[in-house]
Amino acid sequence: MTKFVKGNEAVIIGALYAGCDVYFGYPITPASEIAHAAAKWFPAVGRDFLQAECETASINMVYGAAAAGGLAMTATSGPGMSLMQEGISYMAGAELPGVIVNIMRAGPGLGNVYPEQGDYSQSVKGGGHGNYSCVVLAPASVQEMCDMTMRAFELSFKHMTPAIMLADGLLGQMMETLTLPDRERPKPDTSAWALHGTAATRQNLITSIYLDAATQEEHNLRLQAKYAGMRDDARHEAYLCGDADLVLVAYGISSRIARSAADILRAEGAKVGVFRPLTLSPFPEKALCGALDGRKSLVVELSAGQFREDVIFRMASACGHCVIPALCNRMGGVIVTVNEVLEQARALLRR
């Protein structure tokens, strides 16, 4: 079955097929259609929807729902995402699963409601307090808004850490054909750790406090080992990278702009490919090294260079290569045009 829907609506379709029990959210453009779709569809299939009093409440509701063994989610944009950082850190500390969708908009501060990718470091490098990692996924189509929401639940429960879908206003607002998932996913068994209000779960305790420093360090070391183990779930897409002289590196909506540019350049006879991480945490660094090795590279992003900085770091840490890709970026809600990418790419190819 297919449906022509907005990316924001696809998120909720994915959530329902993932078995999500409850949605909590607070309105904010350009993420509000996610709440609208949830308000309409969750109750229709016997799930709960609740408009929270603020994003701090939303994320702590996700925390509570996860503690009760439920699949829970919330969605927001920039300012709301900042408010959620406390709760995300608590979820990571207590090792609770849950999905947070960030439909990024321009910042800092109130900024505006147009697409940006300026929350990269906030999501991928932490954002809240303490040493923790989330699963971070980067969809680039309406289909992936649905599929990756399902994947986010799966990985979040697998690694018992919050999963963030890092999308943007453009992906949220655009419509494309969505092929609906084939079936609803079975619910994970949470009785070993969650609080169900039953005799079987009476002895369960969920907290993130370890008063003794050595014990807290042990907890931290265990978390770090767990995050290292997420590596196998890193995913990427290499588009025409095999013989490329120039590789465009981008995630999310920027990767589609890069792809348009690559297609035009290929038609002109230039060997250009696109490397796109599908997961930003864990980051597909080995694959990135393979794709960029000895080639010219150009990062396309809707932020100040946060993503490029990470590309440089990942290359260096994974294979010891010091690669400084060129940068084609816009901010403030201005979207990089295909022409801007073409110009920079052609200049690089001539060099």
Added chain:
Amino acid sequence: MTLKKTVGMYESFIRSGRATRSTHYCAGCGHGIIHKLIAEAMHELGLQDRAIIIGPIGCSVFGYYYWDCANLSAAHGRAPAAGTAVNRLRRDAALALYQGDGDLGAIGFNHTFQAASRGEHMAVFFINNATYGMTGGQMAPTTLIGDRTMTTPYGRDPLTDGYPLHVCEVLNQLKAPVYIERVSVADTPRIMRARRAVRKAFEIQRDGKGYAFIEFLSPCPTTLSCDAVQAARFCIDRMEPEFPLGCLRDNSAAAVSRAPRKKSVSVDEFFKRSDSGQAPTAEVDRGFAERHIKFAGFGGQGVLSLGICVAEAARLERRFTTWFPTYGPEQRGGAAACSVIISGAQIGSPVVDSPHVLVCMNQPSYERFAATVRSGGTIIVDSTVQLDVKAPDGVNVFRMPAIDLSLKFGCPKSANTGMLAALARLGVTGLSEEHLLAALDSSFRRKPELMETNRMLFREAQIWMDKQKECSKERLKT
């Protein structure tokens, strides 16, 4: 003498890291007494299996050392939010929140207020010790006027620090709460009254009757720098005049238990039911030249739905397609625009910077976008638009009386249908008229009474266009 065994608590508090029988609270602290009252009530009502207690950040963060039931620690002040969620997920649980005056009355007050207003099913135990115990005796919202704390070293001054917060009285303004009472644990008679209140709050949870709130005036000898007896006297002599004891509300007898959840359809069934018929999946066709189309006008002129209609036609024709609107504050009443791409292959960027086809329904959108149209492209404008701005060389401009026609048909909201007819007749979308019409029909699936009118308008618009062509042919001949 043998001590009576405490019920509802663990035998030995091994979660504290030591197999101890004593709590971590200071001598004379009210927390220990209140913990015991809660444990007893849970036990006596047979609720330990069903109970979930959400603890705060504060001195009582370690309540889970003691209570023999499921325990959850919430972030500072966020217990009502976490509890709200537990409430949705576990309708049979007996949920209790335990929070201090900093946790509940300061950082988390809005969460408390909102949860109470929603009438969440929870028993809230609010420990008012007039201070921040855990962080070392700073001012709490409940600190009394004139009292010295670490952050009011000259005494609490209402002019700068405000007045003590009467939480019970504030919550009593709300409709939903079932039970609100203020008690004290300063002496035995008061503790007996507090015990009855705790029991009632748990009974309300057992029966699924709603929100119950109990405030405890509770001694904190450590921050008062006094002994247990003096701290208890402080509660009675100084706190009670400010925070009078008593029941503010008890609707528990009349309150009805919450209804069990209704049966509902599965996700699969739900989406199959709402399915509006299959659009075929897109097919790769390298021979199809990609079309970029921009639609622009005022909000309310139907430019966004016109774009969706064209995208829908593309889907019916097995093309890849994307639709992307301008959005945000502009959407309301101001300018509206959307981009549609139709392709024979997977689409990269969904943004249309330089369209092959521009459809303009008003003057500002023509002035804004005319210059962006590619050479060889087409602009379709409503006839009301003045063409003061020159279109780029090699761009065809076609004026369509779409608004006029829609007024003639008595449905001014259908001017976009006239534009659709023009797109079809000019053949600039690469889509067949049949599919454009089918998409038009399906856009009125939920308003069938408008479907026929819009079809008629569509045909009338095309007759008008054909006449224009005839006229220009005639003109060429002569």
